[in-house]
Amino acid sequence: MTATIEDSPAQAGTVPTFTVTLRILRHLPADDGTAATRWDEFELQVHGTDRVLDALHKVKWEHDGSLTFRRSCAHGVCGSDAMRINGRNRLACKTLLKDLDPSKPITIEPIKGLPVIKDLVVDMEPFFASYREIMPFLITTGNEPTKERLQSAEQRARFDDTTKCILCAACTSSCPVFWTDGQYFGPAAIVNAHRFIFDSRDEGGAQRLEILNDKEGVWRCRTTFNCTEACPRGIEVTKAIQEVKRAMITRVF
């Protein structure tokens, strides 16, 4: 009864089936601890509404079951499938193949700056460790109110942008400073600090600013805007980092 991808109206006649070549950087660890690296190419027939993730699934399900990548929700909200697609960090499930140039091979690599485990899967632990360090939770003192804390619509709007973060690491792993210095907190951790520093209910702003005043903190940011460009949620990441820097100087937040 339900329309399926094959007979979907959206591409009926409008965007035809076409051929793409995926060029995927493989990282194949052996059980003895060694690993081989190579590029594999796959030529695929795809549909107009197909995303890079659909193409990766086609490879895995029809050609090479050993191709390994993370994915879950498949529509850009879970943050599992950040990868380098034609040299840019994107979510595979939010990148339509028709929007890439299909006349050339589409290159797919793991995000940079984090240890590769297998193919497109990297070790996310260093990324989450930075996130945990900035105390990503509401800090309050005194007795809790019986009902909700009040917050005006304007106060709520102040940190709306940074609440959108899905912790996909597209921003952090696009940052040249992070590539060369894995100790740097990275944009995602700062975005999540921003989300609390500018929340009118929070009382931990000063502590977080102290953490980010570290030599591996916000001052490492060189405002290259890679992070803003990479964010699949459209968060103005660089702006958020600048706001944290300003708050550090003015102590107004």
Place this chain on the structure above:
Amino acid sequence: MQTHQYDVVIVGAGGAGMRAALESSTRVRTAVISKLYPTRSHTGAAQGGMCAALANVEEDNWEWHTFDTVKGGDYLVDQDAAEVMAKEAIDAVLDLEKMGLPFNRTPEGRIDQRRFGGHTRNHGEAAVRRACYAADRTGHMILQTLYQQCVKNEVEFFNEFYVLDLLVDHDLAAGHVPEGEEVNVSGVVAYELATGEIHVFQAKAVVFATGGAGKIFKTTSNAHTLTGDGMALAYRRGIPLEDMEFFQFHPTGLAGLGILLSEAARGEGGILRNSEGERFMERYAPTIKDLAPRDIVARSMANEVREGRGAGPNKDYVLLDLTHLEPAHIDAKLPDITEFARTYLGIEPYTEPVPVYPTAHYAMGGIPTNIEGEVLRNETDVIKGLYAAGECACVSVHGSNRLGTNSLLDINVFGKRAGRSAAAYAAAAEFVALPDEPAVVAQAELETIRTRPDGERVADIRRALQETMDANAQVFRTAESLSQALADVKALRTRFESVSVQDKSRTFNTDLLEAVELGFLLDIAETVVVGALRREESRGGHFREDFPDRDDAGFMRHTMAYRRPLGSAADGDAEGPFHHVETFDDYQLVLGSKSVTVTRYQPMERKY
């Protein structure tokens, strides 16, 4: 192999699992095992809101919410549980706000509320503003907020660990255990994805919070990872699954893709139209129209398409019209879903209506529990130390059709209850001895698949399963279509016996895990289809064209699907209108039933 010991082990780190962890981890030694990083869980995809009768913007009370939940579930709801949920909803929302959840606000700075399908004032008079929300990413904010609190409380996570087996001292699937005899949980067996290592977790209490099983269908709003793991693990140990035939099809999936567009779109004023531009819901639900419960809207849409009033070149979808709403209003209240329409269909919702069609969304059924989250092994007996919460559980607060927003509520209210109950139980209980060689069965099954040189491909079997479920067990069902689905599931199960994978490695072998997940999907599908076949009536999300009316005299009971050995006598609890024994290759599915708890509301005709 490694062995661990915890007082409480929680399986799943979505909303229910993390809410449980927040209760349990402050009281007893707790571990959370999750096949994903917690923030990847599908709670994060929930959009529209979480209902609670805060009455922040208009008169409301929890009794009306209870009634709406019962009526929305077409009277198959256990009313004591619905009452608990509606009452505790208020604190559940306030708890989240205190944890820092950034709700949208009223001009006075209170939590704002909006309309949602099936939620009404004074027992159906008109739609009421009851859904508390954070734009159209309420689930995202709930998941993030609960994870933040888990970070704060230093909850111990085992991420990317797959649970393969539930350990109990009596395997109910292996034979008869007399009613009243104690059955105890002793732990779980898990597989560490990164290394391929097996871990045994001995626990006094285990909480299943593993989410749904939408991947039995082809067109679904569910994540690739929603494969019914916890439900299937329970079922394999002979624990019944309740009301599995009730699966919710969300009306507004992006046509052809199944990606969810929140009901909030209609709550904020969006209108469904057919190819003639008609607001067809006026014919099906004259009072609340587009805000009728999901089963009614989904069926109405499918009916419009069947009768030739579908839109598009193939006339196979309807249109969600937001064009009369102010772009600024859309941006403020529905930013994410309008972006989905732009990204995936290239449609601009400010100016063009969006093609939509029902998409498989939510399992109303699951592992039966009481209101404390304890898992039932029949109408009355519990499995000692085993708890379940969230979509994998069936309390039953959703009956035969869940109201929008009540899932986010369910995970918070019953996640909290399950965590609290498990911790209290574990604090007083002793460890139950593990079976000899606790991992041997799970490990052997895994190794058999991993090392089988060649055989059936996972993707082929899974695609065939999803296609037959979409074709035969979706919005409209008949004895004929369901019999076809059952025959197909049986044949696929036989093919699954020779499944093999190409990836033979031990490191991050997702190929192997997809095979394991396919096994779970096949288990779930058989319970859905057998239940649907035997429920010869139409109720909520289950619509039988050959039995189009609700039949309270015959069928106002929950189904209970038990896996039992071939040839075993049916359990005492397997009686009533559904009683049936379905034989598979090496076991039988015994379908029994369980009574519905009715407190205040006698069944009435369900009109909106």
